[in-house]
Amino acid sequence: MARGVGGVLRRAYASRVRILLSTRKFHTFRETDCRSLVPTSRFSSDNPVRIHLPWNDYRFGCFGFGKVRGFSSTVDNNGGNDESDTEDCEESLGSESEDYDEEGVINELGDVDESLVNDSASSETDGNNSVESSEAARALDARYHDRVELYRELKGNEVRSKLQRSEWDTIHEIFGFFTQSGWAANQALAIYIGKSFFPTAVSKFRDFFLEKCKIEVVQDLVRVGPTDAAVRFLFPVFVEFCIEEFPDEIKRFKSVVESADLTKPATWFPFARAMKRKIVYHCGPTNSGKTYNALQRFMEAKNGLYCSPLRLLAMEVFDKVNALGIYCSLLTGQEKKHVPFSRHVSCTVEMVSTDELYEVAVIDEIQMMADPSRGHAWTKALLGLKADEIHLCGDPSVLEIVRKICADTGDELVEEHYERFKPLVVEAKTLLGDLKNVKSGDCVVAFSRREIFEVKMAIEKHTNHRCCVIYGALPPETRRQQANLFNDQENEYDVLVASDAVGMGLNLNIRRVVFYSLSKYNGDKVVPVPASQVKQIAGRAGRRGSRYPDGLTTTLHLEDLTYLIECLQQPFDEVKKVGLFPFFEQIELFAAKVPDMAFSKLLEHFGKHCRLDGSYFLCRHDHVKKVANMLEKVEGLSLEDRFNFCFAPVNIRNPKAMYHLYRFASTYSQDMPVNVAMGMPKSSARNDTELLDLESRHQVLSMYLWLSNQFEEKNFPFVEKVEAMATNIAELLGESLTKASWKMETKEEIIKGQKKEDRGYERPSSLIKLVNKRKEEKFGVKENPKKVTT
Ligand SMILES: Nc1ncnc2c1ncn2[C@@H]1O[C@H](COP(=O)(O)OP(=O)(O)OP(=O)(O)O)[C@@H](O)[C@H]1O
Numbered sequence: 094m095a096r097g098v099g100g101v102l103r104r105a106y107a108s109r110v111r112i113l114l115s116t117r118k119f120h121t122f123r124e125t126d127c128r129s130l131v132p133t134s135r136f137s138s139d140n141p142v143r144i145h146l147p148w149n150d151y152r153f154g155c156f157g158f159g160k161v162r163g164f165s166s167t168v169d170n171n172g173g174n175d176e177s178d179t180e181d182c183e184e185s186l187g188s189e190s191e192d193y194d195e196e197g198v199i200n201e202l203g204d205v206d207e208s209l210v211n212d213s214a215s216s217e218t219d220g221n222n223s224v225e226s227s228e229a230a231r232a233l234d235a236r237y238h239d240r241v242e243l244y245r246e247l248k249g250n251e252v253r254s255k256l257q258r259s260e261w262d263t264i265h266e267i268f269g270f271f272t273q274s275g276w277a278a279n280q281a282l283a284i285y286i287g288k289s290f291f292p293t294a295v296s297k298f299r300d301f302f303l304e305k306c307k308i309e310v311v312q313d314l315v316r317v318g319p320t321d322a323a324v325r326f327l328f329p330v331f332v333e334f335c336i337e338e339f340p341d342e343i344k345r346f347k348s349v350v351e352s353a354d355l356t357k358p359a360t361w362f363p364f365a366r367a368m369k370r371k372i373v374y375h376c377g378p379t380n381s382g383k384t385y386n387a388l389q390r391f392m393e394a395k396n397g398l399y400c401s402p403l404r405l406l407a408m409e410v411f412d413k414v415n416a417l418g419i420y421c422s423l424l425t426g427q428e429k430k431h432v433p434f435s436r437h438v439s440c441t442v443e444m445v446s447t448d449e450l451y452e453v454a455v456i457d458e459i460q461m462m463a464d465p466s467r468g469h470a471w472t473k474a475l476l477g478l479k480a481d482e483i484h485l486c487g488d489p490s491v492l493e494i495v496r497k498i499c500a501d502t503g504d505e506l507v508e509e510h511y512e513r514f515k516p517l518v519v520e521a522k523t524l525l526g527d528l529k530n531v532k533s534g535d536c537v538v539a540f541s542r543r544e545i546f547e548v549k550m551a552i553e554k555h556t557n558h559r560c561c562v563i564y565g566a567l568p569p570e571t572r573r574q575q576a577n578l579f580n581d582q583e584n585e586y587d588v589l590v591a592s593d594a595v596g597m598g599l600n601l602n603i604r605r606v607v608f609y610s611l612s613k614y615n616g617d618k619v620v621p622v623p624a625s626q627v628k629q630i631a632g633r634a635g636r637r638g639s640r641y642p643d644g645l646t647t648t649l650h651l652e653d654l655t656y657l658i659e660c661l662q663q664p665f666d667e668v669k670k671v672g673l674f675p676f677f678e679q680i681e682l683f684a685a686k687v688p689d690m691a692f693s694k695l696l697e698h699f700g701k702h703c704r705l706d707g708s709y710f711l712c713r714h715d716h717v718k719k720v721a722n723m724l725e726k727v728e729g730l731s732l733e734d735r736f737n738f739c740f741a742p743v744n745i746r747n748p749k750a751m752y753h754l755y756r757f758a759s760t761y762s763q764d765m766p767v768n769v770a771m772g773m774p775k776s777s778a779r780n781d782t783e784l785l786d787l788e789s790r791h792q793v794l795s796m797y798l799w800l801s802n803q804f805e806e807k808n809f810p811f812v813e814k815v816e817a818m819a820t821n822i823a824e825l826l827g828e829s830l831t832k833a834s835w836k837m838e839t840k841e842e843i844i845k846g847q848k849k850e851d852r853g854y855e856r857p858s859s860l861i862k863l864v865n866k867r868k869e870e871k872f873g874v875k876e877n878p879k880k881v882t883t
């Protein structure tokens with residue numbers, strides 16, 4: 094669209110804004126009047142409309158004043174014709190029957206996809222047509238610059254104009270173009286015309302226009318043709334029409350959108366806002382004393398809260414603080430250990446209570462605010478904790494956003510910057526692809542359970558070292574037992590083989606971190622391990638106060654070394670957004686607007702409808718939806734019960750754990766006492782299948798304990814028995830790992846139930862393929878997969 098037209102259009106919008114703001118009527122509209130549904134701020138040129146949606150911020154314009162790409166580009170840029178996506182529009186004019194899908198209002202906002210956001214009305218015809226059309230558009234704008242007035246005129250017109258066939262066709266084309274305009278669909282959202290209702294609204298508007306329009310307007314519009322300019326000309330008239338014709342639809346959609354409002358999360362915690370809190374950010378790399386210093390303040394305080402990213406770390410602090418003579422209780426999803434007279438609590442961050450008042454709270458690993466799934470727990474703790482002093486420990490990646498949040502909340506921010514006690518040294522020699530080169534005090538890091546065991550078995554077979562193992566699926570008690578075994582000088586276990594589960598905060602006697610590989614499966618494909626994670630893990634080497642204060646790191650293979658060095662040299666990426674997730678009450682409010690909707694759908698639609706400020710994202714909850722789907726068949730659960738069951742810690746890929754969760758929920762729904770109905774293995778595992786079985790049994794017990802903390806005791810009465818079983822299994826797991834000497838079975842072997850002949854240590858084929866692929870990319874040579882024997 095030409096600049097001139099944009100200017101005229103903008104002035105026309107501006108005049109509408111002035112009219113609305115100057116009309117007393119605007120302020121005195123009845124509750125049912127849609128205009129009263131649109132906040133006055135929407136009409137202020139200083140306040141672009143900010144309906145924040147998950148897919149973008151600042152998308153909505155204030156009837157032309159906002160940062161909507163399409164509109165502002167008509168004024169400032171190239172006329173908004175740079176993108177064209179008309180084909181992506183799902184619905185076309187005349188689809189009234191499809192106005193509402195079976196879910197009613199729900200899809201209105203949610204399904205506007207990125208392509209629709211592009212200005213679909215950008216395919217103006219080229220050449221002479223385009224010039225003519227632009228001139229016609231300018232003329233049209235000049236003639237009817239007051240679109241509100243035009244709407245009034247149309248409305249008052251009683252005589253239907255007679256149109257020629259070609260005019261009729263072109264008008265239909267123009268309205269077809271209007272329906273497909275992503276720009277118009279998005280602008281319409283600002284007055285709460287949802288996406289699925291938009292085509293109907295345009296269709297009704299077209300009928301109104303054909304019924305009422307004077308022939309001169311029709312002819313002028315026909316000259317402009319089915320273009321961006323025509324859509325922009327008609328849009329303000331369309332707005333007037335919608336406001337008068339669809340008050341109920343607008344109101345309904347507005348209430349759905351508002352019930353999914355996650356904007357201004359700082360205001361969710363009025364008590365914390367009423368306090369003048371002091372936030373101390375202990376900012377620095379790993380092993381620089383951040384947690385140590387924050388804990389010093391925690392222990393000095395008359396009462397305090399330590400929030401940990403891991404159960405294991407919460408236990409470590411609980412032990413350490415009690416050992417120093419300060420009574421401290423422990424609170425995790427699975428266990429509550431109340432120490433008499435204690436005024437200090439060590440908890441996992443998900444368990445934070447924003448009701449208690451503390452003198453000092455510590456939030457460890459604050460950069461986890463940006464974690465796609467768990468970030469909301471850190472955000473909630475920072476925004477909601479009622480503490481005079483809050484100590485944040487973390488790397489610099491969230492410093493800037495914490496500054497922003499503190500400016501919003503009015504809290505005082507003090508920054509304390511740290512350096513690593515001793516620099517981490519990269520050993521350039523690497524292990525030259527041979528696990529025989531491991532040394533005492535090494536921690537070999539692998540990124541899958543299978544690789545961990547293969548490495549352990551290979552090291553133990555081909556060297557004199559013995560290995561402890563730590564990985565995510567092990568209970569924290571077993572991880573702790575393995576960590577202690579490794580830290581203890583008095584035994585033969587001098588090498589640790591671990592996954593990224595050792596990455597956070599733990600203090601281990603590691604001399605050198607050796608990366609077995611630097612790629613991992615992300616649930617979809619094998620990808621390089623992110624630099625921030627590599628730094629965290631490598632930072633486990635050479636902790637102050639440990640046997641090895643000088644830290645070393647290297648890789649198994651020479652070809653991985655460059656990537657390791659690159660990661661360690663990379664500065665921390667600045668985080669732009671942190672996670673949020675609605676409280677149950679917010680979900681409940683939303684559910685009330687969309688009755689009879691399945692819970693998994695409800696969560697999905699909340700995700701699509703929710704509004705967020707620019708500094709926040711909605712945390713992923715795919716696993717919650719999967720559990721919700723499974724529990725759909727369980728009848729008689731209240732929304733809150735369902736919410737609690739869906740958030741239970743369960744590995745959705747473990748059918749046994751899923752089955753037990755289903756059983757727990759069904760028993761609970763019948764108001765019967767939930768039992769575990771699971772036998773206890775008599776001895777430690779003799780092979781990997783038995784080890785996996787122990788792991789999944791522990792997961793089930795841990796889930797029971799977690800649920801027992803969410804529901805009443807009468808529903809989960811066997812807590813003591815389950816705790817004892819969990820402790821036994823954790824011990825059996827520890828024993829099994831200490832004894833483990835079996836060879837890992839391949840998938841085919843497990844299926845066939847037969848073992849291949851022993852052929853020594855072999856790197857897993859997935860890794861061989863990956864290494865060869867890298868070599869291929871680097872050197873352009875194709876190698877046959879080689880057997881790497883140590
Ligand atoms: N001033 C100190 N005096 C004695 N020991 C200290 C001191 N500061 C830190 N340490 C010890 O150094 C080790 C590393 O400190 P800390 O755990 O606080 O590091 P961090 O910066 O939090 O590391 P990470 O990022 O890995 O969590 C710990 O064992 C801690 O007890």
Ligand SMILES: [Mg+2]
Nearest residue numbers: 383384486598
């Ligand atoms: Mg720390």
